[in-house]
Amino acid sequence: MIGEEGRSVMEKYDTMIVGGGIAGLQAAIQLGRYEHRVLVIDAGYGRSTLCKSYHNLLGWPDGVSGEELRRLGRLQAEGVGVIFVKDEVVQAVNKGKPGDGFEMWGKSGKGYEARTLLLATGLLDRIPDLPKLKDCLGLTVYVCPDCDGYEIRDKQTIVMGSGDVGAGMALTLRMRTDKLTYVNHQQRAVKSELLSELKGKGITYIAEDIQEVIAEANGLFRGVVLANGKRIDAERGFIAFGGNEVKSDLARQLGAERMENRHILTDPRSKMTSVPFVWAAGDVGVHAEQVTIAMGEGAQAAIWINKVLLMLKEETKIHRVVIRS
Numbered sequence: 001m002i003g004e005e006g007r008s009v010m011e012k013y014d015t016m017i018v019g020g021g022i023a024g025l026q027a028a029i030q031l032g033r034y035e036h037r038v039l040v041i042d043a044g045y046g047r048s049t050l051c052k053s054y055h056n057l058l059g060w061p062d063g064v065s066g067e068e069l070r071r072l073g074r075l076q077a078e079g080v081g082v083i084f085v086k087d088e089v090v091q092a093v094n095k096g097k098p099g100d101g102f103e104m105w106g107k108s109g110k111g112y113e114a115r116t117l118l119l120a121t122g123l124l125d126r127i128p129d130l131p132k133l134k135d136c137l138g139l140t141v142y143v144c145p146d147c148d149g150y151e152i153r154d155k156q157t158i159v160m161g162s163g164d165v166g167a168g169m170a171l172t173l174r175m176r177t178d179k180l181t182y183v184n185h186q187q188r189a190v191k192s193e194l195l196s197e198l199k200g201k202g203i204t205y206i207a208e209d210i211q212e213v214i215a216e217a218n219g220l221f222r223g224v225v226l227a228n229g230k231r232i233d234a235e236r237g238f239i240a241f242g243g244n245e246v247k248s249d250l251a252r253q254l255g256a257e258r259m260e261n262r263h264i265l266t267d268p269r270s271k272m273t274s275v276p277f278v279w280a281a282g283d284v285g286v287h288a289e290q291v292t293i294a295m296g297e298g299a300q301a302a303i304w305i306n307k308v309l310l311m312l313k314e315e316t317k318i319h320r321v322v323i324r325s
């Protein structure tokens with residue numbers, strides 16, 4: 001925690017977006033186009049920095065990487081006046097009653113202030129540190145059956161996972177391919193019903209650590225080598241290790257309501273959280289975990305942030321008139 005002494009915020013924005021991934025960028029573009037003063041604070045990691053190719057997006061039939069989408073999004077947002085800073089926000093302060101604003105404090109020691117706040121901080125997948133695995137993400141190894149089940153149809157596929165979560169993923173993918181192996185990397189317990197279901201559906205089950213991921217330089221997954229030295233060849237992979245980290249601690253600090261799994265609850269219409277003038281969009285909110293949905297929620301939150309900002313600006317005008325007269 002940064003000490004309270006001697007801290008001062010330089011400048012006050014209309015809105016502050018914590019998280020410059022997909023949801024944050026879409027919201028920033030929309031809010032910039034309303035000509036509000038918008039600040040995006042981003043730490044520079046996140047799911048959209050990991051995916052080497054999204055295949056299910058309108059307009060990108062050959063795929064587009066998260067890095068490229070982020071680069072384009074930032075350019076577009078900067079074009080409408082949005083300001084970006086690289087920092088990781090570690091402390092969130094509600095300055096009082098709705099309209100008084102919020103202060104965000106970064107790891108850098110800098111403070112940022114705005115009248116409204118959007119949390120678009122996403123989540124982080126738990127991915128074991130296996131060299132070469134990250135090079136394949138989105139290209140030949142996937143995380144989301146709704147996004148990429150299509151990519152493994154009839155292909156030799158390994159689910160690299162852990163416990164029941166990995167077993168559940170293998171069972172979900174069974175309709176896409178019958179050449180499926182589930183490697184339970186940390187040998188966490190798998191319920192006996194799931195083990196029988198795996199067997200019944202012809203899914204090979206191996207409880208053994210993965211020692212190495214085999215992949216070519218262009219992110220082409222070739223299989224794994226197990227701790228016992230056995231090599232399993234495959235064309236595609238999925239990961240499902242469970243224990244993902246929902247990045248909602250700032251919401252907790254502000255007292256916003258969260259679900260048991262730490263996703264932030266929002267009003268379905270406005271995406272506002274239970275704390276007035278704090279919104280949430282994208283993977284940090286209730287669970288859809290797709291690019292297009294993160295974009296949609298970012299835009300939806302921005303529309304409502306704009307309504308509130310207009311109201312606040314109108315109130316300020318009225319207030320000034322009353323004081324002057």
Ligand SMILES: Cc1cc2nc3c(=O)[nH]c(=O)nc-3n(C[C@H](O)[C@H](O)[C@H](O)COP(=O)(O)OP(=O)(O)OC[C@H]3O[C@@H](n4cnc5c(N)ncnc54)[C@H](O)[C@@H]3O)c2cc1C
Nearest residue numbers: 019021022023043045046047048089122282283289290291
């Ligand atoms: C390997 C992989 C493949 C995927 N494939 C697909 C696919 O094919 N199709 C699809 O639709 N979706 C896919 N997804 C999911 C998709 O990437 C996410 O749904 C999307 O990125 C969500 O956007 P977001 O803005 O909520 O989060 P993110 O894109 O993760 O952005 C969150 C941002 O918040 C920032 N941040 C977090 N905490 C802080 C803080 N305290 N201070 C400052 N900044 C902070 C991070 O740095 C990050 O930039 C995939 C995900 C992964 C990991």
